[in-house]
Amino acid sequence: MTSVHDLEAALGRAGGHPRFMAGTAGESVDRGRLAANLAAIDAEIDAPLPSLLARLLKRLGVGDRVIPLVTATPALRRSWIAAVVVALLFALNAASGSPGEGTGRIVVFLTIAPLIPLLGVALAFGPAVDPTHEVAVAAPMDGFRLFLVRSITVFSAGAAMLLLGSLLVPAGGVARIGWLLPALATTAVTMAVSTRFDPRLAAGGVGSAWIVLVVVVSQAADPAAMFGPVTQVVSVAIAVGGSVAFVRQRRHLDELSVPGPR
Amino acid sequence: MTLVSDARVPTGIEDVDLVRMIGAGDRDALSGLYRRHAGWLTARLERRCGDPDMVDTALQDTFLAVWQQAGGYRPVGEVGAWLWTIALRRLIDQLRRRPPPEDVEPMAEVISVEIPLALGHTEMGAAFASLQPALQAVMACTALDGLTNSDTAALLGLPVGTVKSRLSRAREILKEALR
Amino acid sequence: MTTPTITLSGVTHRYSHAPVLDVESLMTGGGATAILGPNGSGKSTLLRLLATLLATQSGSIRFDGLDPSVPIERTAIRRRLGYVAQNDGLPDRMRVAEYCDYIAALKEIGPDRLRRRWTAWVLDRVGLGDMSGRRIRTLSGGMKRRLSMAQALLGGPDLLVLDEPLASLDAEQRAEITGLIARTANDANIVVATHHADELASVCAQVVVLDHGRAVFSGPPADLATRATGQVWEATKPAAGASCRAVGPGRFHCVGGSPPPGAEPAKPTVADGYLVLVKHH
Numbered sequence: 001m002t003s004v005h006d007l008e009a010a011l012g013r014a015g016g017h018p019r020f021m022a023g024t025a026g027e028s029v030d031r032g033r034l035a036a037n038l039a040a041i042d043a044e045i046d047a048p049l050p051s052l053l054a055r056l057l058k059r060l061g062v063g064d065r066v067i068p069l070v071t072a073t074p075a076l077r078r079s080w081i082a083a084v085v086v087a088l089l090f091a092l093n094a095a096s097g098s099p100g101e102g103t104g105r106i107v108v109f110l111t112i113a114p115l116i117p118l119l120g121v122a123l124a125f126g127p128a129v130d131p132t133h134e135v136a137v138a139a140p141m142d143g144f145r146l147f148l149v150r151s152i153t154v155f156s157a158g159a160a161m162l163l164l165g166s167l168l169v170p171a172g173g174v175a176r177i178g179w180l181l182p183a184l185a186t187t188a189v190t191m192a193v194s195t196r197f198d199p200r201l202a203a204g205g206v207g208s209a210w211i212v213l214v215v216v217v218s219q220a221a222d223p224a225a226m227f228g229p230v231t232q233v234v235s236v237a238i239a240v241g242g243s244v245a246f247v248r249q250r251r252h253l254d255e256l257s258v259p260g261p262r
Numbered sequence: 263m264t265l266v267s268d269a270r271v272p273t274g275i276e277d278v279d280l281v282r283m284i285g286a287g288d289r290d291a292l293s294g295l296y297r298r299h300a301g302w303l304t305a306r307l308e309r310r311c312g313d314p315d316m317v318d319t320a321l322q323d324t325f326l327a328v329w330q331q332a333g334g335y336r337p338v339g340e341v342g343a344w345l346w347t348i349a350l351r352r353l354i355d356q357l358r359r360r361p362p363p364e365d366v367e368p369m370a371e372v373i374s375v376e377i378p379l380a381l382g383h384t385e386m387g388a389a390f391a392s393l394q395p396a397l398q399a400v401m402a403c404t405a406l407d408g409l410t411n412s413d414t415a416a417l418l419g420l421p422v423g424t425v426k427s428r429l430s431r432a433r434e435i436l437k438e439a440l441r
Numbered sequence: 442m443t444t445p446t447i448t449l450s451g452v453t454h455r456y457s458h459a460p461v462l463d464v465e466s467l468m469t470g471g472g473a474t475a476i477l478g479p480n481g482s483g484k485s486t487l488l489r490l491l492a493t494l495l496a497t498q499s500g501s502i503r504f505d506g507l508d509p510s511v512p513i514e515r516t517a518i519r520r521r522l523g524y525v526a527q528n529d530g531l532p533d534r535m536r537v538a539e540y541c542d543y544i545a546a547l548k549e550i551g552p553d554r555l556r557r558r559w560t561a562w563v564l565d566r567v568g569l570g571d572m573s574g575r576r577i578r579t580l581s582g583g584m585k586r587r588l589s590m591a592q593a594l595l596g597g598p599d600l601l602v603l604d605e606p607l608a609s610l611d612a613e614q615r616a617e618i619t620g621l622i623a624r625t626a627n628d629a630n631i632v633v634a635t636h637h638a639d640e641l642a643s644v645c646a647q648v649v650v651l652d653h654g655r656a657v658f659s660g661p662p663a664d665l666a667t668r669a670t671g672q673v674w675e676a677t678k679p680a681a682g683a684s685c686r687a688v689g690p691g692r693f694h695c696v697g698g699s700p701p702p703g704a705e706p707a708k709p710t711v712a713d714g715y716l717v718l719v720k721h722h
Contacts, residue, residue, distance in 0.1 A: 011405035014380030043561035139547035
């Protein structure tokens with residue numbers, strides 16, 4: 001007399017004897033496949049530990065095909081440090097001043113803050129700053145995708161620090177983050193221009209235009225108005241326009257634009 | 263059975279000793295253990311999952327885990343059984359992250375190959391054979407592989423509730439058949 | 442062995458109206474091809490065209506029938522391409538394995554475990570297996586060049602374009618790279634630009650000589666050597682009007698000019714043939 005319990009127990013005992021189970025089955029697995037898997041195991045054991053940033057990105061759920069593109073971004077540390085410095089200076093400055101004179105200081109910060117991501121983009125892509133540029137262009141990955149990943153990387157690293165810095169100070173209200181949309185707009189335009197020109201040149205031009213604009217508007221009207229609703233709406237429009245232009249000009253990123261033979 | 267001979271590890275050495283050597287950081291011992299066990303582990307994993315990439319990754323993960331955990335290995339039962347437990351665990355970890363391809367074929371192989379080996383031409387074998395395939399698969403996962411209901415659900419790509427209800431239905435039918 | 446063939450026809454290239462390349466027709470395939478030529482002869486432009494880095498201005502290039510001016514086909518070519526740039530292009534701050542992982546990601550190799558396997562394989566292949574954790578800036582010049590070769594081999598390309606892989610290396614390092622090229626020539630069509638004609642000619646099935654943008658010779662290395670027949674001699678001192686190089690203590694190997702008394706005729710090498718050809722043009 002057997003029971004269901006006996007049957008499950010018999011199955012359980014058999015499950016614990018893997019070699020009996022598999023050995024008698026007489027299968028053979030392709031030797032090449034087994035060798036390849038052993039090579040993979042060896043490579044895993046021998047691989048150096050990924051960098052702190054790579055591990056952090058993996059934790060955050062960034063895809064494993066994107067992580068190397070992010071961590072290889074040139075000048076990532078420099079643009080991040082620049083953001084921290086500007087944010088800290090702003091926080092310290094705002095904390096030390098009296099509430100009445102806060103507006104002027106905020107305007108200076110709001111003007112400088114969008115330049116930080118621009119600086120990042122300028123130093124993150126192109127033959128002048130990236131020694132691997134030529135090899136990267138010859139690789140099947142789109143230049144567009146690489147540039148986009150790197151721009152997002154430097155933009156988020158910079159913006160995160162600036163955001164933290166601007167939220168740390170008590171003064172200014174919502175106006176404290178008035179730099180964010182102008183930063184997006186100037187970055188998008190820089191990226192679009194960078195499809196045809198050296199990103200450093202593009203960032204320099206766009207950054208200068210931005211400063212000139214702020215100065216001119218400040219002469220004519222209340223400086224704080226520069227960061228009011230109108231500017232924010234216009235910024236969004238420019239950001240969208242810049243992104244569209246960037247996408248449309250993407251093919252230029254897949255070729256080398258060397259000025260002459262060497 | 264793929265048993266690739268390895269000049270660096272004499273055949274006389276027991277699996278347990280190999281694991282001890284791996285625990286001491288011996289890479290040759292790891293290759294030795296791999297050469298002895300990778301073949302059947304692959305074949306058996308393939309009966310549970312139709313995606314060869316997942317099977318390969320699970321196999322690699324298994325030996326990476328062995329490399330890291332061999333130092334704390336307590337010899338209870340066979341090394342092969344220990345390896346199988348790890349391998350199945352790794353396969354299910356992957357299936358939890360990514361659903362399996364719509365394919366129940368692999369479990370059918372478990373039923374046609376492993377179940378007859380376990381039960382033979384006995385009353386139990388006949389009773390098991392009377393179950394419909396979907397119920398056999400659930401039974402094989404829980405009883406043969408000792409999986410929890412939730413692991414079974416991950417392996418078969420079913421909701422846990424379905425696993426539970428199929429399991430109790432299978433037990434009822436078996437009870438009838440074995441009466 | 443089936444490696445892709447590259448055919449060029451009527452390819453011309455200009456930089457701001459100055460013509461730098463004008464190649465009537467050229468075909469590579471079935472082994473390595475060495476591109477020889479003086480500085481400014483258009484070698485780098487030709488290599489960059491072959492590496493799909495520059496768009497063809499006129500004429501056509503085909504890689505096994507694929508047209509690099511069509512974006513989809515260009516990507517298909519790039520999937521099969523390995524490229525070593527003239528300046529190595531290595532980021533000093535990165536670690537060896539991290540750099541390979543990055544290039545592998547650019548070559549769309551994934552997931553990460555597969556990239557690590559390729560990395561281990563290529564580093565082993567170029568003899569840098571123990572260097573994976575090292576910062577690139579700490580590598581010697583020879584190691585850097587081998588790393589450059591390693592990245593080109595990621596993904597198992599069947600077309601390798603190497604721009605001056607022997608430049609600024611010592612004789613021993615050159616021999617290492619040459620050996621690596623010889624070993625790879627079975628699996629890939631290699632096009633290599635170089636100034637070291639004799640060293641590379643030994644591993645190449647074909648030699649192309651560029652002069653002022655034109656392909657003035659294209660054929661087996663032995664044929665190029667015969668161009669110097671009767672003009673090569675060895676003597677104890679160099680002579681005016683001849684291109685001479687020291688081949689031993691007090692012994693010079695010369696091409697052209699008028700041999701001094703006591704000079705002995707010598708067997709012409711590929712480099713001799715090249716010198717005669719370029720001087721003649």
